[in-house]
Amino acid sequence: MKKYLVIGNPIEHSLSPLLHNFWIKKHGVNAIYEKKLLEKNDIEKTLNDMRESETEGINVTVPFKKYVIPFLDQLSDTAKKTQSVNTIFKRQNKLIGDNTDVYGFSEAIKLTNLNLKNKKALILGAGGVTPSIILALKNMGILEIVLSNRTKAKAEDLKKSFPFLKVINWGETTKSDLIINATSIGIKEKEEIKLDNSKLDGQLFYDVIYNPSETKFLENAKKLGKKTENGKNMFIYQALKAFEIWHGIRPEINTEVNDLIK
Ligand code: ATR
8 A cells, every 4th residue: 555644843733634535535546644743853764764665655844845855866846946845756766856835826826816917915924835935926927026024034035046026024014916924823813913904905815824714814804805815725736736746636626625624
């Protein structure tokens, strides 16, 4: 039986096993998908073991998406551009790092029907998921991306990979069509981004967080009559793409899948 894993720290909250095992069963694939809590020091061994074992694929989550890179043999174009790997697969015992978060985010935005042509986005946060969001928005033809992070140096650092970025101070806002929370603020109940939402006149407020399904960021935007979207579709579509890479099957996204991820 082929084995698949999601690695991260923490990992308890991950819904990837639920979704992948649902599709594995549905499509009669002879495989199992498990989660594994790892420390940084375990990564190299886990990946080296993968070459010789029945483990055919690994999903990587916070905080290891960049850290795994030196232990892989090859990177996809998207993984190279974002320096972020969330999906690993094997080809002739070689480990290939790929990034399906870019696809996941693009699909999620497409589903909102927001046309990005001549639009401006404000991204809050410069953590692990941000490069994927930047690349997705750029590929979809957005006009301008402004980035704001508490630790400004991390936002400035992303300019090396994405020179077109405009960086503003944390707490500052700017007129934008799409406002994205890519920070971890809101995962804990009552946590709130201290921004003057009334100055944000965006059409769409997007939060990468999907649990809770409505963060304070989205709740406040909704009160202002704005369209909101959480990170659920991004999560589902990054998983779909990983499933397709590993098993060559593209699962259907239906109400059953949507009900599974709550
Ligand atoms: P990492 O930064 O290790 O990649 P992450 O979970 O991917 O971790 O990203 C966390 C993001 O949320 C970062 O942008 C972080 O800002 P810093 O770079 O300044 O740490 C942001 N973040 C988390 N808690 C925050 C808070 N209380 N206020 C502002 N930003 C916060």
